[in-house]
Amino acid sequence: MHTSLAAAHRRSNTGLACLVTSGVLWGTGGLFGSLLTTIVGLSPLAVAAYRLLLGGVIIAVFLILARRPLPRGRAAWTRLVLIAGLSALFQGCYFGAVRLTSVSLATLITIAAGPVLMLAIERITGRCKVNRWMIATIVLSLAGLALLVGLPSGGFAVTALFGSAGLSLLAAAGFVAVTLLGARPVHALDDLTTIGISFTIGGLFLAPVVEMTTGLAFHPSLAALGLLLGLATAPTAVAYTLYFRGLRSVSATVATIVTLLEPLTAAVLGAFLLGDQLGITGMTGALMLAAAVVVAPKAHPSMAN
Numbered sequence: 001m002h003t004s005l006a007a008a009h010r011r012s013n014t015g016l017a018c019l020v021t022s023g024v025l026w027g028t029g030g031l032f033g034s035l036l037t038t039i040v041g042l043s044p045l046a047v048a049a050y051r052l053l054l055g056g057v058i059i060a061v062f063l064i065l066a067r068r069p070l071p072r073g074r075a076a077w078t079r080l081v082l083i084a085g086l087s088a089l090f091q092g093c094y095f096g097a098v099r100l101t102s103v104s105l106a107t108l109i110t111i112a113a114g115p116v117l118m119l120a121i122e123r124i125t126g127r128c129k130v131n132r133w134m135i136a137t138i139v140l141s142l143a144g145l146a147l148l149v150g151l152p153s154g155g156f157a158v159t160a161l162f163g164s165a166g167l168s169l170l171a172a173a174g175f176v177a178v179t180l181l182g183a184r185p186v187h188a189l190d191d192l193t194t195i196g197i198s199f200t201i202g203g204l205f206l207a208p209v210v211e212m213t214t215g216l217a218f219h220p221s222l223a224a225l226g227l228l229l230g231l232a233t234a235p236t237a238v239a240y241t242l243y244f245r246g247l248r249s250v251s252a253t254v255a256t257i258v259t260l261l262e263p264l265t266a267a268v269l270g271a272f273l274l275g276d277q278l279g280i281t282g283m284t285g286a287l288m289l290a291a292a293v294v295v296a297p298k299a300h301p302s303m304a305n
Contacts, residue, residue: 022240029236041218050203053203055203056199072188080198090173094110101160105165112145118256137292144285
C-alpha cells in the first residue's frame with residue numbers, strides 16, 4: 001500500500017513538472033509571435049496557422065524517421081481529428097479576438113475563463129468536490145492575471161467588444177475540451193503521436209481560412225525562418241507534448257491553472273528582453289499568479305484524473 005501511494009505521488013510530481021515546463025515554454029510563444037508580427041509582417045492569425053502546421057510537421061517527421069507505425073482504429077483517429085479541429089478552433093478564435101480588440105482583452109478573457117470552465121465541468125460531472133481552497137485559488141489566479149495583463153481601456157466599438165469576448169470564450173472552451181480529451185488517453189495513442197498528427201491536421205484546417213483573410217505569404221529570410229522554427233519547437237511541439245503527458249497524472253483543473261504561467265513568463269521575458277515596464281501593479285499580479293500556481297496542487301486534493 002505504501003509503495004503504491006509513493007508511486008502515485010511520484011507520478012503526480014512528474015506530471016506537475018511537465019505542466020509547469022509547458023506553461024513556461026508557452027510563455028516564449030508570445031515573444032516569438034510578437035517578433036514574427038513586427039519583423040516578418042505576419043498577421044497573428046497567420047502565426048497561429050504556421051505554429052500548428054510546422055509544430056505538427058516537426059513531430060511527424062521525427063515519427064517517420066523513428067519508423068513509428070500510424071495509429072490504428074476508429075477511436076484513435078476520431079481522437080486525432082477532434083483535437084485537430086479543437087486546436088484550430090481555439091488558436092483561430094483567440095487571434096480573431098486579438099484582431100477585434102487587443103491582446104490584453106483577448107488574453108484576459110481566454111486564459112481567465114479556462115480554469116473557471118474546467119472547475120464548473122468537473123463539479124457538474126462529479127469529478128471533484130469544490131471546496132473553499134479551490135475557489136480561493138481560482139480567485140487569486142484571476143485577480144493576479146487581471147493585474148498582470150491589465151484591464152483594457154476605451155476605443156472599442158460595442159460590437160467589437162462583444163465579438164472579441166465571444167471569440168475569447170470559444171477559444172477558452174476549445175482549450176478546455178482539448179484538455180479533457182488529453183486527460184483521457186486512447187489505447188496505443190501516445191502523446192507525441194497525438195500532437196504531431198493532430199497539429200498537422202489542425203494547421204491544414206486553419207491555413208485556408210487565413211489565406212482567405214489575412215494571407216500566409218511572407219519574405220522567407222533567414223530571420224523569419226529561424227523565428228518560425230523557434231515557435232514551432234519549444235512553445236508548440238515540446239510544450240504541448242509535455243502538457244498532454246502531465247494530464248495523465250494531474251487533475252485537469254490544476255492543469256488549467258498552471259497554464260497561467262504562460263502570461264507570467266511572457267511578461268517576465270518582455271520586461272527583460274523587450275524593455276516592457278511591469279510597474280508595481282504588474283509585479284503584484286505576477287506574484288499573485290505565481291502563488292496561485294504553487295497553491296493549486298495542494299488546494300485540489302484530487303490530483304489524479
